[in-house]
Amino acid sequence: MDSIDRKILNRLQQNARVSLKALAKECYISSPTISARMHHMEQSGMIKNYYTLIDYKKAGYPxxxxxxxxxxxxxxxxxxxxxxxxxxxxxxxxxxxxxxxxxxxxxxxxxxxxxxxxxxxxxxxxxxxxxxxxxxxxxxxxxxx
Amino acid sequence: MDSIDRKILNRLQQNARVSLKALAKECYISSPTISARMHHMEQSGMIKNYYTLIDYKKAGYPxxxxxxxxxxxxxxxxxxxxxxxxxxxxxxxxxxxxxxxxxxxxxxxxxxxxxxxxxxxxxxxxxxxxxxxxxxxxxxxxxxx
DNA sequence: ATCTTCCGATCAATGGAATCCATTTTTAAA
DNA sequence: TTTAAAAATGGATTCCATTGATCGGAAGAT
CATH class of the missing domain: 3.30.70.920 (Lrp/AsnC effector binding domain/regulation of amino acid metabolism (RAM) domain)
Structure with missing residues (x-):
């Protein structure tokens, strides 16, 4: 868990579907490195889930x-x-x-x-x-x- | 909001980073159609956010x-x-x-x-x-x- | 202090996925 | 039934992710 990992996590918390390429650009490192770091964080349990927040009111659960x-x-x-x-x-x-x-x-x-x-x-x-x-x-x- | 949209939403709630191709296969429709439906649901507010759940205990917030x-x-x-x-x-x-x-x-x-x-x-x-x-x-x- | 090993990063290439656009099909309304 | 509008498809193009080879740097042992 260094500064780059935290930067990745912050971006992913804002938008879980952000591309590796965009993350790479924002963190000033290569996309394979982003991929490897994400895998590490998934394996270690730091990243629990990528989850979509939907509008339950609109979905019939008001x-x-x-x-x-x-x-x-x-x-x-x-x-x-x-x-x-x-x-x-x-x-x-x-x-x-x-x-x-x-x-x-x-x-x-x-x-x-x-x-x-x-x-x-x-x-x-x-x-x-x-x-x-x-x-x-x-x-x-x-x-x- | 038809059956296919709900299927897409269910899959996205499980894993927000699932690919369009995988969704297309599971819903038996083409990937451009998946993309269009997702955009509609984002625009209409049915999809509020793609967000990553992290382990705050591990991140120093126990x-x-x-x-x-x-x-x-x-x-x-x-x-x-x-x-x-x-x-x-x-x-x-x-x-x-x-x-x-x-x-x-x-x-x-x-x-x-x-x-x-x-x-x-x-x-x-x-x-x-x-x-x-x-x-x-x-x-x-x-x-x- | 030097050598060695290991971990992590980068680069380039390849394979795969997403988007775009023209066409076709379906749906709903007149 | 006809027509207009919306949505889906397929193929082409562009873009992206992954892979494997290589490089560099840090930690540990001699």
């Missing part, structure tokens, strides 16, 4: 919410297995505080969200925050080069 | 947290302007419930997180949830083709 849920530590294994298999779950974190889990979900309607929340009750008490707007949408963080 | 904050509606404009300019903010949503905002952040240390939370106090009361682990990391949702 309801976004964060669900807090208090899961008994004993049930965590089962809970993880369940939550991982639900396609509507965009992210799930184990967090500190009164509720142990924070889940980000999208749904076609509030009714379907409600149904999902009901199905979660078997794991523990929930508290749901519906998203009204997103002033800062999913983005990366610029690393110091 | 502290991830969700900050709830109760912002007075009057101060929202100012708050949005501020929060948008903080690089450590990976996402910010306006939500229902006792706290009006939910902010996802990463930091180098708990001390720096603390400093940031202190700087937020001028906007309102906060409640922070530190992330212990992430059973489901940022991902897309498969659309029905």
């Amino acid at each position: 309801i976004k919410a964060f669900i807090n849920i208090k899961v008994d530590p004993v049930d965590k294994g089962e809970f993880y297995k369940y939550i991982e298999a639900v396609p509507n779950v965009l992210e799930c974190n184990c967090v500190s505080g009164e509720f142990s889990m924070l889940i980000k979900v999208i749904f076609e309607s509030t009714e379907l969200l409600d149904t999902f929340i009901n199905s979660l009750q078997r794991f523990g008490k929930t508290n749901t925050q519906i998203v009204f707007s997103t002033p800062v949408d999913v983005r990366g963080m610029r690393l110091n080069e | 502290i991830k947290a969700f900050i709830n904050i109760k912002v007075d509606p009057v101060d929202k404009g100012e708050f949005y302007k501020y929060i948008e300019a903080v690089p450590n903010v990976l996402e910010c949503n306006c939500v229902s419930g006792e706290f009006s905002m939910l902010i996802k952040v990463i930091f180098e240390s708990t001390e720096l997180l603390d400093t940031f939370i202190n700087s937020l106090q001028r906007f309102g009361k906060t409640n922070t949830q530190i992330v212990f682990s992430t059973p489901v990391d940022v991902r897309g949702m498969r659309l029905n083709e």
Whole structure:
């Protein structure tokens, strides 16, 4: 992880489909070197994924919410297995505080969200925050080069 | 938005750097058509961004947290302007419930997180949830083709 | 200090992929 | 059914990524 790697990562966070040639020009090194460095970072796990952010509202999923849920530590294994298999779950974190889990979900309607929340009750008490707007949408963080 | 567009979006959500040729083969249409469809979806805003998910822990930002904050509606404009300019903010949503905002952040240390939370106090009361682990990391949702 | 080895970079060439454009097909509307 | 508009195709061209050979520099051993 040197300055050039950070520069590559910054560019890729802005646009994952940028060409090797463009990266090469911006970093003042050859494109085979860019390719090799990217492979290294993929192998090492520094680069987790190249992912496309789509407009879920336009795609028919206008309801976004964060669900807090208090899961008994004993049930965590089962809970993880369940939550991982639900396609509507965009992210799930184990967090500190009164509720142990924070889940980000999208749904076609509030009714379907409600149904999902009901199905979660078997794991523990929930508290749901519906998203009204997103002033800062999913983005990366610029690393110091 | 037809079946082919959804197929393209599903593939791009899995891997944003997939080639036009590979997409063409999987969708049984020519690569110029794939290119045209992608441009349409970029123009229409259906595709928001191609973005690279990196391992922030490995990159020196091991502290991830969700900050709830109760912002007075009057101060929202100012708050949005501020929060948008903080690089450590990976996402910010306006939500229902006792706290009006939910902010996802990463930091180098708990001390720096603390400093940031202190700087937020001028906007309102906060409640922070530190992330212990992430059973489901940022991902897309498969659309029905 | 010198030699050796290894890692990483570059260059040039080749193979492959993306774009462009003319043509054809399909779709939707009159 | 006819026509206009939109979208898909195929082939040609241009552009890009990958490969393999070579060079240079840094680290370690003698």
